[in-house]
Amino acid sequence: MGVRRTAYDREMADWLGNVAPLALLCQQCGGCAAVCPSQRHGGIRPAELMERAVSGSLDPIRESSLWLCARCMSCSERCPSGADPGEVIAHLRERAVVGGEVPAFLREEAQRFLTTGLSFPRTGMTRKMRKELGLPDGEVSAEAVAEAHEICQRTGLGRAVHD
Amino acid sequence: MTRPLYIFPGCLIPTRLPFLEAASRFVLDRMGADCADLPGATCCVEPIGLRTMARETWLASSARLLAIAEEGGRDVLTLCNGCYMSLKEAHHALEDDLVRRRVNEVLGGIGREYRGEVQVHHLPGYLLEHEEGVRRLITRPMGLRLAPHPGCHMLRPSEVLRLDRSFRPEVLDKIASWAGATVDPGPEWPACCGGGLAGIDEVLSAKLLMDSVRGPQASKVDAILTPCPFCFVQFDIKQKEGVPVLYLAELMALAMGASPERIGLRYHRTKIALPSP
Ligand code: SF4
Ligand code: SF4
Ligand code: SF4
Ligand code: SF4
Numbered sequence: 497m498g499v500r501r502t503a504y505d506r507e508m509a510d511w512l513g514n515v516a517p518l519a520l521l522c523q524q525c526g527g528c529a530a531v532c533p534s535q536r537h538g539g540i541r542p543a544e545l546m547e548r549a550v551s552g553s554l555d556p557i558r559e560s561s562l563w564l565c566a567r568c569m570s571c572s573e574r575c576p577s578g579a580d581p582g583e584v585i586a587h588l589r590e591r592a593v594v595g596g597e598v599p600a601f602l603r604e605e606a607q608r609f610l611t612t613g614l615s616f617p618r619t620g621m622t623r624k625m626r627k628e629l630g631l632p633d634g635e636v637s638a639e640a641v642a643e644a645h646e647i648c649q650r651t652g653l654g655r656a657v658h659d
Numbered sequence: 660m661t662r663p664l665y666i667f668p669g670c671l672i673p674t675r676l677p678f679l680e681a682a683s684r685f686v687l688d689r690m691g692a693d694c695a696d697l698p699g700a701t702c703c704v705e706p707i708g709l710r711t712m713a714r715e716t717w718l719a720s721s722a723r724l725l726a727i728a729e730e731g732g733r734d735v736l737t738l739c740n741g742c743y744m745s746l747k748e749a750h751h752a753l754e755d756d757l758v759r760r761r762v763n764e765v766l767g768g769i770g771r772e773y774r775g776e777v778q779v780h781h782l783p784g785y786l787l788e789h790e791e792g793v794r795r796l797i798t799r800p801m802g803l804r805l806a807p808h809p810g811c812h813m814l815r816p817s818e819v820l821r822l823d824r825s826f827r828p829e830v831l832d833k834i835a836s837w838a839g840a841t842v843d844p845g846p847e848w849p850a851c852c853g854g855g856l857a858g859i860d861e862v863l864s865a866k867l868l869m870d871s872v873r874g875p876q877a878s879k880v881d882a883i884l885t886p887c888p889f890c891f892v893q894f895d896i897k898q899k900e901g902v903p904v905l906y907l908a909e910l911m912a913l914a915m916g917a918s919p920e921r922i923g924l925r926y927h928r929t930k931i932a933l934p935s936p
Pocket of ligand 2: 523527528543571574575579581
């Protein structure tokens with residue numbers, strides 16, 4: 497019988513990175529599971545993920561349920577131990593992204609941010625509505641897009657969307 | 660006293676729901692708020708999906724927006740729960756000197772620096788702080804019965820957002836009452852409308868949406884009241900057999916005498932019946 501690996505092991509702690517200090521606080525009280533609107537409908541299971549993150553039986557790249565979090569932050573708000581499951585899930589997603597796993601929808605959104613500075617597309621319809629309502633055109637300037645793009649290159653998002 | 664403001668409309672409102680911007684500008688204008696548009700604005704890095712792909716990109720992009728505001732000597736005012744959470748959480752994280760130094764190394768690459776001297780306000784919080792001024796401007800009390808939907812990111816994480824309590828929130832109810840509306844008691848723990856899952860899992864998103872509208876549908880309110888454009892889209896477009904929705908600034912603008920035409924109420928998919936003036 498081998499000894500069960502936990503986040504207290506050096507190797508495991510390295511693997512967990514940012515997740516470890518938070519995930520280790522989890523007492524498995526189940527509070528987050530009870531309040532999670534996604535788990536209620538068969539989506540993400542925050543308490544279970546916390547347990548699996550700590551015990552090393554979770555591979556973020558293969559864990560597609562990570563993307564079923566609505567980020568309502570009810571879990572973190574309710575957590576009595578300060579384990580911040582909502583933030584742990586975000587860190588796990590980032591590990592998946594670093595490993596090359598990005599849902600198509602988000603890849604598209606990220607590319608849009610890199611090239612237009614916005615997360616949502618501006619359309620002819622919007623421009624027409626803005627005119628009808630007497631609003632300024634509110635286009636994102638080329639300089640602003642260039643600055644946002646540069647930030648993406650210097651941080652994580654630029655890498656994440658480059659194949 | 661609030662300092663002069665930069666309006667940060669984000670990107671969902673300007674690209675899909677400009678009428679919510681028109682209503683917000685009407686209210687701020689009536690209040691005599693000293694507002695300008697945040698120069699060089701981009702998206703804050705959308706906090707539900709994009710931010711979780713690259714935390715540092717979010718932090719630096721939000722810091723860039725705060726740095727621009729700081730340079731102009733104005734605070735930031737958001738019209739969207741998502742923008743508020745993004746900027747307010749970044750603001751909070753950047754209070755840590757080590758974090759600010761790390762982020763400033765990135766900002767240095769585009770010739771900017773953030774020193775930490777800006778405040779972030781969300782429209783409901785701004786209205787709350789100016790109760791007297793808002794009340795004085797109400798010329799047409801709106802005799803509507805509304806169901807409050809604050810939306811997750813007006814409330815949580817409450818320690819950081821500091822706008823309303825997360826158990827039995829009360830800010831929307833208060834402001835709506837100044838406008839002459841009656842607000843049904845909402846759920847003690849306000850539901851998520853599922854907006855964060857739209858595009859990723861439509862079926863799951865719709866189930867969350869149904870959970871959040873069951874109450875308002877059963878109680879036959881005139882409309883759902885929300886301060887968030889993401890929630891607005893869920894209710895106005897994705898809800899089946901829909902209860903109409905009003906964005907907080909729309910309610911206030913109407914109560915301050917704006918005509919429905921002026922603020923583009925016609926663009927709602929689910930039409931709302933207003934009491935005759
Ligand atoms: S943030 Fe995600 S995991 Fe947490 S309660 Fe909300 S949907 Fe569930
Ligand atoms: S609420 Fe906190 S302590 Fe309880 S199971 Fe969830 S993460 Fe662990
Ligand atoms: S929170 Fe949403 S609307 Fe606001 S700027 Fe970011 S992506 Fe755009
Ligand atoms: S209720 Fe939905 S759209 Fe509204 S703030 Fe929460 S997650 Fe976002």
